[in-house]
Amino acid sequence: MSNVKELIASMSLPVIAAPMFTVSNPEMALATCAQGMMGTFPAHTTRNVEMLEDWLTTMADGLGRLKAENNGPVGPYGVNLVVHGTNLRLAGDLELCIKHKVPVILTSKGAPGAVFDAVHAYGGLVFHDIASARHAEKALDAGADGLIAVCGGAGGHCGTINPFALVNEVRQMTDKAIILAGAITTGRDVLTAQVMGADLVYMGTRFINTEESGAKDGYRQMIMEANATDIFFTAVMDGAPANLLAPSLIRAGVDLDGLKRQTPGAIVAADEGRKHWKDVWSAGHGVGSINDVLSVAALGDRLKAEYKAAKGDLGRFQAIV
Numbered sequence: 001m002s003n004v005k006e007l008i009a010s011m012s013l014p015v016i017a018a019p020m021f022t023v024s025n026p027e028m029a030l031a032t033c034a035q036g037m038m039g040t041f042p043a044h045t046t047r048n049v050e051m052l053e054d055w056l057t058t059m060a061d062g063l064g065r066l067k068a069e070n071n072g073p074v075g076p077y078g079v080n081l082v083v084h085g086t087n088l089r090l091a092g093d094l095e096l097c098i099k100h101k102v103p104v105i106l107t108s109k110g111a112p113g114a115v116f117d118a119v120h121a122y123g124g125l126v127f128h129d130i131a132s133a134r135h136a137e138k139a140l141d142a143g144a145d146g147l148i149a150v151c152g153g154a155g156g157h158c159g160t161i162n163p164f165a166l167v168n169e170v171r172q173m174t175d176k177a178i179i180l181a182g183a184i185t186t187g188r189d190v191l192t193a194q195v196m197g198a199d200l201v202y203m204g205t206r207f208i209n210t211e212e213s214g215a216k217d218g219y220r221q222m223i224m225e226a227n228a229t230d231i232f233f234t235a236v237m238d239g240a241p242a243n244l245l246a247p248s249l250i251r252a253g254v255d256l257d258g259l260k261r262q263t264p265g266a267i268v269a270a271d272e273g274r275k276h277w278k279d280v281w282s283a284g285h286g287v288g289s290i291n292d293v294l295s296v297a298a299l300g301d302r303l304k305a306e307y308k309a310a311k312g313d314l315g316r317f318q319a320i321v
């Protein structure tokens, strides 16, 4: 894929099912590609390079099958690599992505130009996670093709900045692609993101509640029962600020009132009682509009219908300008 415009034009909806540790897998990614959206997974969910190679082969075979079926646009796929010096697997994982010519590499943490250059060399694209204009500047300097604006309210290790503020700041810096992330759950949200100036969206939490995701039933149930006020922002789990489902923290014996008295970044005892963290779950503020578990195909159909309906609604917005 030589440029982002071509990539978006090849998709039926500008939606990327965001990479989620232990949740995204090839089954979910392929089902997403079958809907003409982008399927992804993090390389670090695999136990080792052999397993990653297996997953990449599954993607190549699956995409070949989907294209042969010729049932409409087949979306591209992406692999998330943690490009920080502390990721000892980076060289091996990157080598496999190069071998398999993974169309899009989604990078997080650090922005090493050498990794971006290696992806560009085989014709791949790089989208890099940013949570501030400073991060965006670094990623642009390193040659990123798109910036994933991870805003306040996102699931996982999220940002804190309001999406309007971050998209506007980044848009002043570049006309490269912006991928908006944070609490996006409906087709209407996708259109809204485009109107705000984004080119694509990252949708994470909504995809946890699909039949293909790797999430446990209890996790999906908790998401269905939760509202935005049930999401707790804290670094207690691994030292990095993240949005977590408060009921899962309470069940693990975490004192939320105690945490509230500290700033999220001040919590350092990340390893304390580590075994409790197994069933502490992450989700974004979008949980309040997630009330079901459905197949990725059904979700794709719904997102497209919602998007179309929202587009049809645009005419009713009145302003004297």
Ligand SMILES: Cc1cc2nc3c(=O)[nH]c(=O)nc-3n(C[C@H](O)[C@H](O)[C@H](O)COP(=O)(O)O)c2cc1C
Pocket (backbone or CB within 6 Å): 018, 019, 020, 021, 023, 042, 080, 107, 108, 129, 150, 153, 154, 155, 156, 157, 181, 182, 183, 184, 202, 203, 204, 205, 206, 282, 283, 284, 285, 286
């Ligand atoms: C359970 C969970 C695991 C995640 N794991 C990763 C990950 O491994 N790598 C990554 O880059 N982002 C990860 N994220 C962040 C998502 O890629 C994405 O930015 C976020 O889910 C978007 O916000 P939303 O969940 O409100 O849609 C994770 C998010 C969740 C909810």
